[in-house]
Amino acid sequence: MRSARTTTLTLLGSGALALTMMVSPAGAAPGGGQGGGQEQAVAKHAAAQTKAEQASVRAYWTADRMKNATPRELKGPGTNKGKPGGGTSSAKAVRATPQPELGKVFFTLGGTDYVCSGTATTSANRDVVTTAGHCLNEGPGSYATNFAFVPAYDNGARPHGTWVAETLYAPSSWVNSGDFNHDVGFAVMAEQGGQSLTDVTGSYPIGFNKGYGLTFEAFGYPAAKPYNGQDLWKCSGVAGRDTRGTNDHRLPCSMTGGSSGGGWITSGTLNSVNSFGYRGEKDVMYGPYFGDVAQSVYSTAANS
Numbered sequence: 443m444r445s446a447r448t449t450t451l452t453l454l455g456s457g458a459l460a461l462t463m464m465v466s467p468a469g470a471a472p473g474g475g476q477g478g479g480q481e482q483a484v485a486k487h488a489a490a491q492t493k494a495e496q497a498s499v500r501a502y503w504t505a506d507r508m509k510n511a512t513p514r515e516l517k518g519p520g521t522n523k524g525k526p527g528g529g530t531s532s533a534k535a536v537r538a539t540p541q542p543e544l545g546k547v548f549f550t551l552g553g554t555d556y557v558c559s560g561t562a563t564t565s566a567n568r569d570v571v572t573t574a575g576h577c578l579n580e581g582p583g584s585y586a587t588n589f590a591f592v593p594a595y596d597n598g599a600r601p602h603g604t605w606v607a608e609t610l611y612a613p614s615s616w617v618n619s620g621d622f623n624h625d626v627g628f629a630v631m632a633e634q635g636g637q638s639l640t641d642v643t644g645s646y647p648i649g650f651n652k653g654y655g656l657t658f659e660a661f662g663y664p665a666a667k668p669y670n671g672q673d674l675w676k677c678s679g680v681a682g683r684d685t686r687g688t689n690d691h692r693l694p695c696s697m698t699g700g701s702s703g704g705g706w707i708t709s710g711t712l713n714s715v716n717s718f719g720y721r722g723e724k725d726v727m728y729g730p731y732f733g734d735v736a737q738s739v740y741s742t743a744a745n746s
Contacts, residue, residue, distance in 0.1 A: 513699025662701025
């Protein structure tokens, strides 16, 4: 074991359902994902710490439970205002070839089994999976249990096994207030057979403070209609910037719930994740800016 301003958004889930997001107190607009003080604090949560607990999680995720897991979503009232940011893309997702660095994330919250997407990430401990914050903590609320990562999942196949989270990390600004500027999380996976995750899967390096206007490939396993969650998909394009209340990237993309947490890759580097969409704005994905806050949380997880 390793030692108040609101705007209405929708998490990536079936039915495009809305929630209310706390961005920041009035007069304290977020700074491109930079943050300071408490905003940069790291929240840590122990998951499956013992070999017995880890074996129990692996046994829990049967093929049927994986197939029937629900795309992660939250619900709430309201309407959004404001002009969308820019960005260019065909918006239409296309099928992608499965790769071991990318996979599905499974977890339980409030007695319900959910599914997201994740990326095996280069790290000192070689065991980090990057996903969305809302895939490991309700923001605010409970942490996920039974958290597992299946690399290169493909129509039920698990060619590289099922990896279980030992510890979960997220920005305190997500865990305490659900700030979508910082909807990112890092799971440190337990070793299996003396091997670390990325020894088996390989990994994407992660980058921070790379600016806006980047060309991304956004990957994920969308499970809400018209997708079925069994295949890897991707969207490609130049991302714009959100103008309605977050500092997130904006990428036209048709992926739906289940793709949450899937990695955004630019020039071979992981630099955001699928996070949310605005109600009433079809086929657009938003992903958090990876600034100082994300870097602080990642560094803690990577060196744990």
